[in-house]
Amino acid sequence: MRRPFIIFLAANALSVTGNMLSLLAVPWFVLETTDSAVLTGLASFATTFPIVISAAFGGTLVDRLGYRATSVLSDLASGVVALAVPLLFVTSELGYPLLLLLLFLRWLVTTPGETARKAMLPDLSVAADVRIERAAAAYDGVYRAAAMVGAPLAGVLILWFGPHLLLFVDGVSFLLSALLIGSGVPRVWRGERHSTGYLGDLRAGLAFLWRDRLQLSATVMVVVVNLLDTGVTQVLLALYSRQVVGDPRAFGLLTGVLGAGAVAGTIVYGATGERLPMRLTYGLAFLxxxxxxxxxxxxxxxxxxxxxxxxxxxxxxxxxxxxLGILQYDRIPAPLRARVIGTMTAAMYAGMPIGGLLAGSLSSLTGLDVTLLMFTCVYVLISVPPFVFRTWRELDRSRPFRG
Incomplete structure (x- = not known):
């Protein structure tokens, strides 16, 4: 019974790798074809903005269509749209406005698939007789490892074959993911559904998240940290590498070591997490x-x-x-799972564009060292809730998911 779970992880690894290839290939592709930093930034916006929209409003559709069906349809659509970019480029039919439209569509249809796969994880772990701590760690570990491998792989492939071929590989990876999920992963039970229409279902998901103070608090914490992390990784590390170390390779080393450490931490948590106190572990990890x-x-x-x-x-x-995954799987009813996870994901992404602007503005006004100290203080403050607020005691009472 573990074969579907392994296939599921492999399919998700393909999707994540495709995303990483796209995230690195698109800026390079736009710079090569337009030689404009402004147009490259606009392409970046066309990549990130639809994620927020799709995560916020697509989760309800995932609950209505079903997890496996949504994952397959999302990957198929993502693959077709991704393949259209290099094919239109080769035939000289790809103008910049059309590229922006395709990028917007590509990420708009990709996000529901990610939501669906995350929502189906707990039921597949039960079927495979894998404890939810290990299943959640395996899912996150595969995600982090695929992202870590995808970035350097993208650099090599761009150097060897050019960015347009990389986008072709991106499209193929999604088609393979759809094939694996469609042929090797069974449908999962999602509980009894009592739909009140799309808007009613959407309101039900938002209302559930608002009432669950623990998950609402966790979401707020991640929103702030994602904002800070974006500013650190996209702006402050680059400034540190140039101004302090004087070597651009320092940027890559710091980013790579952070990712490698996260993969190792995920593996260790998967092996030992069931024996650790969740609230204390989460608070210390966040800090x-x-x-x-x-x-x-x-x-x-x-x-x-x-x-x-x-x-x-x-x-x-x-x-x-x-x-965070265990918290979601324990507290969100199966019929609401995708829409609540989608809402949380949208919120977590929403602050990320602000992080880079904030880091750049502060470093220009106050200098790099002061900005880093200010970010450190905010990191400390946002790590406090699990240690001091009564709501977070509920995390220690979270039960292992059993379906």
Whole structure:
């Protein structure tokens, strides 16, 4: 019975790898074809904005269509749209406005598939007789590992074959994912549904999240941290590498070590998580994932020290997503699962564009060191709730998902 679960993880790895290939290939492709940083930034907006829209409003459709059906349809549509970009480019039919439209559509149809796969995870773990702690860690570990491998793979493929061929590989990866889910993963039970129409279903998901103070608090924490992380990874690490280390390779090393540490942390949590107190583990992981790696840069520590501390922070971060997943699977009723997860995902993405603007503006006004210290203080404050608020005691009472 574990074969469908393994196929499910493999399909998700293909989708994530395709996403990473696209995220690196598109900016390079736009720069090569337009030689414009402004148009490249606009293409980036066309990539990120539809994720927020689709996650917010697509979760209800996922609940109505079913998890497996949505995953397959989403991957098929993503593959077709992704393949259209290099094919139209080769035939000289791809103008910039059409490229923006295709990018918008590609990410609009991709997000429901990700929501559906996350929603079907707990039922597949039960069928495979895999504890939810290990299933959630495996899902997040595959996601992180695919992202970590996809980035350097994209760089090599761009160098060898050009970005348009990379987009072709992106499209094929989604078609393969659809084939794996459609042929190797069974339908999962989603509970009794009592639909009141699309808008009524959407309101029910929002109302559930609003009433669940623990999940609402967890969502707010991740919104703020995603905002901070975006500013750190997209702006402050680049500035640190240029101004302090004087070597652009430092940027890549810090990013790579953080990702490798997170993969290791996810693996360790999968093996030991069922024996750890969830609230304390989550609080410490949240604190260590953000504060040390930014503070060490602000204090001007030697680069090898910064690299080691960043690895530790990445390791701590490995436990965060699996615990959030367990919280969602334990508390969200199956008929509401996709729409509530989609709403939480939309919120978590919504602040990310602001992070880069905030980091860039603050560093220009106050300098890099002061900005890093300010970010450190916010990381500390946003890590406080699990330690002090009574609502978070409910996390220790979360039960292992049993279907």
């Amino acid at each position: 260590l994932a953000g504060v040390p790696r930014v503070l060490v840069l602000a204090l001007g520590a030697p680069f090898p020290v910064a690299l080691a501390v960043t690895a530790v922070s990445g390791f701590a971060a490995g436990a965060i997503n699996p615990i």
